[in-house]
Amino acid sequence: MDFLIESVLKVAVVFGVLLGSVAYTTLLERKFLGRLQVRHGPNRAGPFGLLQPLADGLKFFFKEDIVPANVDKPVFILAPVIALVPAICIVAVIPFGDSVTIFGREVKMHITDMNVAVLYILGLSGIGAYGAMLGGWASNNKYGLIGAMRSGAQTISYELAMGMTLVSIIMMSGSLSLTKIVAGQTFYWNIFFQPVAFVLFIIAGLAEINRTPFDMPEAEAELACGFNIEYSSMKFALFFMAEYAHMISLAAITVCLFLGGWNLPFGWEVPFVPKIFWFIAKVFLLIVFFIWERGTFPRLRYDQIMNLGWKWLMPIAIVNMLVTGVVMTLIG
Amino acid sequence: MLQNFVPVLILFLFAAAFGLGVLLISSLLGPKRPTAAKQATYECGMDVQPDARRPLDVKYYLIAMAFLIFDVEVIFLYPWAVQFKSLGLFGFIEMLVFLFILLVGYAYIWKKGVLEWE
Amino acid sequence: MDFTFATEQKFLVLIADIAFVGFIVATLFGGIVAVGARQLIHAVLGLIMSLMGVAGLYVYLGNHFIAAMQILIYVGAVSISMVFAVMLARPPEDAKAKPLMFATKIGSGAVIALFAAFVVGRAVIAHPWVKAATVVKEGTIRQIGENLLTTNVFVFELISLVLLVAITGSVIIAKRGRDNTDQQGGGV
Secondary structure, three states: OHHHHHHHHHHHHHHHHHHHHHHHHHHHHHHHHHHHOOOOOOOOOOHHHOOHHHHHHHHHHOOOOOOOOOOOHHHHHHHHHHHHHHHHHHHHHOOOOOEEEEOOEEEEOOOOOOOOHHHHHHHHHHHHHHHHHHHHHHOOOHHHHHHHHHHHHHHHHHHHHHHHHHHHHHHHHOOOOHHHHHHOOOOOOHHHHOHHHHHHHHHHHHHHOOOOOOOHHHOHHHHOOHHHOOOOHHHHHHHHHHHHHHHHHHHHHHHHHHOOOOOOHHHOOOOOOOHHHHHHHHHHHHHHHHHHHHHHOOOOOHHHHHHHHHHHHHHHHHHHHHHHHHHHHHHO | OHHHHHHHHHHHHHHHHHHHHHHHHHHHHOOOOOOHHHHOOOOOOOOOOOOOOOOOOHHHHHHHHHHHHHHHHHHHHHHHHHOHHHHHHHHHHHHHHHHHHHHHHHHHHHHOOOOOOO | OHHHHHHHHHHHHHHHHHHHHHHHHHHHHHHHHHHHOOOHHHHHHHHHHHHHHHHHHHHHOOOHHHHHHHHHHHHHHHHHHHHHHHHHOOOHHHOOOOOOOHHHHHHHHHHHHHHHHHHHHHHHHHOOOOOHHHHHHOOOHHHHHHHHHOOOHHHHHHHHHHHHHHHHHHHHHHHHHHHHOOOOOOOO
């Protein structure tokens, strides 16, 4: 029973931490964006607005859930759940740290160590594309439908670029397991050898989760919110949470693939600091970066986005892969 | 094997229960005062012109087809990438041939304007 | 200590068996939805559910790579293009084919199922089965990579040719189909 209890506890902790991070990432984003735009951001609910996510959540519960008359009801209701569940399930394969000893028992700091973790992540983000597409289609609204189509086409295009980019990392690590990929970076992080892949991965990741500057599916100015236009109350909140969960897991995956996971570079060790601290710090910095770039870049046009994905990222990823192959063959 | 997938199953159940449960609770707590205007499709306040579900640009479908083809290709790159070190030069050359054939397809769809958006 | 380990293994196996039944139910239920749904998109959703159920079966059998491929290719790519195709298609009113009678559906379904069961059953009986422990070693991603690029190189290169033909064909068909019919369908 030990293993089962341990698993359930671990899942509960990770699940709770993820939901908490989602809630407070929204606050961080609003605060930081506010500062970037020389205003305060939310500061009424609690000290420094720290209770804002709680207030938002409660408000969502008590709002009327409007279901427009001519929607496709089962799909309309299921779409937010379809968006959220894969976004949460991605964290199952992410290693947060080495192992710790609790009550004389060695506990590994990941929910599971899957030998096809990278494919699992790609597959789940592919399923995540359905949430937005089905939601927009079921709404029976022109803006919603256009947003849905854009979201679907954009997500799959960049998933391809992302898949191509990852091949060079897999070639170096020789494994699809994130735990092994992190274990291979105790001395040199992958970003030192693969800076191009790192940039490609960040761009493709941001585009795949439809984040600014690639937020075409919900371009406020032209699509009035896009695929979630007809959604209200908790259904809207689920789409929102899915987006932030994707953002957090993108940051965590980037840290595992390129930034050494829980390791410091060059085998440095700092006494008395648990390794998971470095992991959390890196994820936090990446999330701050994602918010910062949202405050900085203007939104791209849709044709520019598709061009970038198909005509730039993909060829560059292939070339990067070939260069990696040649160099690795030459070195031995 | 079981050790690897039971935790994922547990997480999936957690996530699904959370999603559905939250929807259920909010449907119990929230008010329900539907009116015809509230339930109308949102379109800038004007009367909604015909059905939203009309045929879309074929472009999206072509992109989906191109994605399908290249996605299968990428997935076949993974077993090679995992074994790259032990397969060595010969494996690399085989992969070059594989890639070259597909790059012909890539050049073709580019030439045919599948990747052009106005 | 031995005792707890044994009970835990039993418990895990029990969970796996429940999951197995769940996957079977998902596969069958999804299949029924895919066949019976009136809305095309519901049918596609049913198909997706069925495909995920099959992926679950692969996981149950211990082959994670095939399961991941199933999700990535069939759920993530093939079904997505089906969703695009459904959205691309004309709204249902001008596609009013007369639905088959229920009895005809059941009857033809039963015939096909029997035939499939016969073919698969023969193959199952004819196949020399090995103990599960040895099977698990095969079909890992390493094995597949090794086999694809050494013993089955020809097949491997053929895959890329097939994909090339597929992309060319789909572009040609999609382009021609649009030019012959009206041009005003697009614009989104």
